[in-house]
Amino acid sequence: MSLHKHHPQHDAIVLDPAFDGGVGSIPKHRLPRGTQDADAAQRFVRDELMLDGNARQNLATFVTTWMEPQAAALMQESLEKNIIDKDEYPQSAEIERRCVNILANLWNAPAPTGGADAVGCSTTGSSEAAMLAGMALKWRWRARREAAGLDTAKPNLVMGANVQVCWEKFARYWDVEARLVPLDGATHLTAAQAAAACDENTIGVVAVLGSTFDGSYEPVAEMAAALDELQSRTGLDVPLHVDAASGGFVAPFLDPELVWDFRLDRVKSINSSGHKYGLVYPGVGWVLWRSTEDLPKDLIFSVDYLGGSMPTFALNFSRPAAQVIAQYYVLVRYGFDGYRRIQQRSRDIAGAIADGVGRLGPFTLLSRGDELPVLAFKLTAPDGWSVYDLSHELRSFGWIVPAYPMPEGMADVDVLRVVVRNGFTFDLAESLLVDMGKCVDRLSGAAKRAVAFHH
Template identity: 60%
Template structure:
């Protein structure tokens, strides 16, 4: 039992975080406290809670970079107070983003990479949403031009991360997730003919399936879609969810064709 009352100042070099007033009561859960607290004790207490999380460096299924140079972290800290979506207020940040887009377009063999269109997003889920919407609107425009109904869009995929289920629900698109049969670990070319039709806005292969890390065979899927087009006239594009593979495959498997070298690939999203 303490023999004296500690005054929480946040300035004492010898004050123990666990002896402060903040540590003597539970951290707030439902409402903002009436009184302020010193920053350092709150930081320490929240950091202690975060230790209960899993170790991200040992998470082999993560799509996030788990280590980066201190200089990269410092640049992020330097920019944390910028609303980077405001391109007029922060034009140089926008310029740096454009440089990154062109570099990645070149990495993924986009034709005319210096004129490529792309953007950063708040997480790869948002990137998948944008890719899916691009497929939907382009398909809808083709249907309108042909005088046909655009009421029942669908997309075809294998085992995907949950954001694609969210896309299907949010934007009213049927998800045709091909079940795995036999020794299959992902979407296979022979699956497409059964699941694709005139309402298919696109096929979504994953380069680094969440559950196994497997690269679904983008080039082979494109060949199957080429065959389907010759048979039926259906011209179905591919969006590659490059997930964990988009920034790995170009360096360790540079000859693997999964990107814009495959003509049917119209868009790519990836996790950083």
């Protein structure tokens, strides 16, 4: 079943006769009969892509939309390399290994015994990384239950209703109950809620370091302490996974005093997204485990037909090495100080936008960009228009600013969210605020005129 709607009245792309080479048109939903001129094919595909939004004005996505030309050149030079072919591309495999160890050091993983490598791998993104971490949690829980002669039929995973949808996908795909805790007075899961939702069938708790809804950090250390207390009181030993899709590349540099990572014994695994605040074009993610004991061996496959015996643990097999190489480039290019300056600049710009939004008048800020460089805000009082109207109006200036309802527990609250990333500037932020002010004036004026007309 196709997920895209079919419009039979528009089954062909009519080409510019100056460049079509006499072809005239290209069918949309079946192969053309013959080959096309390369320049003409490039032109009509490029013309189609003109209808996309401007990536630099896309304030909806967390995904990197700007890299240095040197990084883009390295990616271009590596497009044909398959990261799974470790025997054929040994240096790409070495670069992946170095990245895993760099992140393990950044996230304060215990030093492996005997000089071994940290336990982890690259993925196509944080969603795949989350799936792998969830699988490891389920396998470890099941092994413990089977060893004790207990039932393994009803595993559950505890998380706030604010988690990214990949966790609900994991639960559905791997037959785990998604125990989604509704929000209650906060925009994310609290430690008390997390511990209260656990039982003997809980495979783990997911803590989110940087909510996609408002950019806030969940209290990972408090959750770990609550789960420690739960174990001392009931004997339940519930592991903690940290979904640091965005925060894993922000908190170490801007919030070094914040304890959220492998410094907490309760934290068994962490995922993060290299293509978000890791500063790499999509798609690359990372997942790391505390130790070899936290990644069940029967989840690791050994593949022999690529020229050597290679261990692999990923949902995807063949995938590009280019993004992993780009990740290594930005890690060595920027270093700790460079990442800190870049992320601090993004946070400063987010704070400036938050101040500007506050001065516009009709909004209440739910977050100000002082954790992730992300701010979310709602209408203080409806005035004949909604955040959805404002999102639509901003499109007229090219800005992509999403509007959506908050998760269960706050579902009656509709917000706008602005994500600030590397490449967004103070000048662009000022232009956004100016255009937002014009949109607010236009909407408020239209609402007043409608009320006057009605009366």
